Amino acid sequence: MYYIGVDIGGTGIKAGIVDEKGNIILKSSVPTEKGIDYKGLAKSIYNLLQTVLADARIAADDIKSIGMGCPGTIDAKNGMVVYANNINLTNAPLCEELKKYIDKPIYIDNDANCAALGEFFALGDDTVSDFVAITLGTGIGGGVVINKKLYSGFKGAGAELGHMVIEKGGEGCSCGRKGCWEAYASATALIRETKKAADKNPASYIAKLIEENGGNANGKMVWDAKEAGDETAQKVIDQYVENLSEGLANIINSFRPEIIAIGGGVCRQGDNLLNPLKDALKGKIYGGDLTESSRIEIAKLGNDAGIIGAAFLGK
Numbered sequence: 001m002y003y004i005g006v007d008i009g010g011t012g013i014k015a016g017i018v019d020e021k022g023n024i025i026l027k028s029s030v031p032t033e034k035g036i037d038y039k040g041l042a043k044s045i046y047n048l049l050q051t052v053l054a055d056a057r058i059a060a061d062d063i064k065s066i067g068m069g070c071p072g073t074i075d076a077k078n079g080m081v082v083y084a085n086n087i088n089l090t091n092a093p094l095c096e097e098l099k100k101y102i103d104k105p106i107y108i109d110n111d112a113n114c115a116a117l118g119e120f121f122a123l124g125d126d127t128v129s130d131f132v133a134i135t136l137g138t139g140i141g142g143g144v145v146i147n148k149k150l151y152s153g154f155k156g157a158g159a160e161l162g163h164m165v166i167e168k169g170g171e172g173c174s175c176g177r178k179g180c181w182e183a184y185a186s187a188t189a190l191i192r193e194t195k196k197a198a199d200k201n202p203a204s205y206i207a208k209l210i211e212e213n214g215g216n217a218n219g220k221m222v223w224d225a226k227e228a229g230d231e232t233a234q235k236v237i238d239q240y241v242e243n244l245s246e247g248l249a250n251i252i253n254s255f256r257p258e259i260i261a262i263g264g265g266v267c268r269q270g271d272n273l274l275n276p277l278k279d280a281l282k283g284k285i286y287g288g289d290l291t292e293s294s295r296i297e298i299a300k301l302g303n304d305a306g307i308i309g310a311a312f313l314g315k
């Protein structure tokens with residue numbers, strides 16, 4: 001038997017057929033129509049499912065269930081998108097609508113939760129029962145697995161790990177609060193601080209890299225500049241790692257998962273990120289050396305985590 005995972009995003013909808021072991025057999029995507037309502041969205045998801053099934057030559061009878069990951073607040077129990085600002089859905093009974101087209105068990109959850117579930121299965125380790133995954137992107141997405149099950153709180157609105165405050169009265173956040181972790185440790189925050197530092201130090205190598213790129217910074221440049229020995233870049237990274245460690249320490253002290261997996265573009269830095277991060281965490285963990293802390297790892301699946309996790313909502 002196979003599962004289908006659907007990853008609904010503001011710009012595109014991705015769907016993949018996933019086998020029992022979590023391998024994607026085939027995937028495809030379509031753009032998300034601007035201003036589409038939930039009925040139109042269900043129709044376009046159904047059309048996409050038809051395409052992937054036909055392309056993979058798999059019969060609908062061989063599909064056990066369908067799972068969808070969607071940004072925003074999701075009422076998983078009732079199959080509803082309560083609120084998703086970037087696709088304009090409010091109190092939308094998406095599962096019920098899709099069921100009109102295809103008679104299978106259909107599940108839905110928040111996209112970051114699905115990604116966390118995907119990464120949890122990708123561990124392939126039955127001994128792990130508590131797990132947290134975070135994705136450092138435009139914001140910080142997070143998902144919490146407790147006792148091998150997703151934990152998303154009342155009406156699915158919990159586990160918003162990016163919105164814990166680490167600097168009271170600090171940088172403004174998209175959620176309306178000030179000083180959220182996301183405003184300090186997302187890729188967006190790293191790029192903002194890189195630009196700020198380059199403006200202040202126009203003779204630095206990082207300033208030169210940005211200038212050569214038409215004045216635009218990205219999340220990788222600061223690491224390249226650091227590698228080349230640039231002190232300004234080193235300072236930006238030191239501060240970024242410190243900010244990242246503050247939120248991670250809060251997660252460890254709240255949940256003490258066995259493993260925290262970190263995903264997002266910055267993770268391509270591998271040990272260049274992990275090693276200073278582990279140092280920065282020292283002294284911030286409750287119980288210190290007397291307790292065994294969470295293992296910090298780089299996420300395994302990256303972009304496919306959403307599809308695989310959504311597919312396994314029904315597993």
Ligand SMILES: [Zn+2]
Pocket residue numbers: 162163164173174175176177180182
């Ligand atoms: Zn926030």
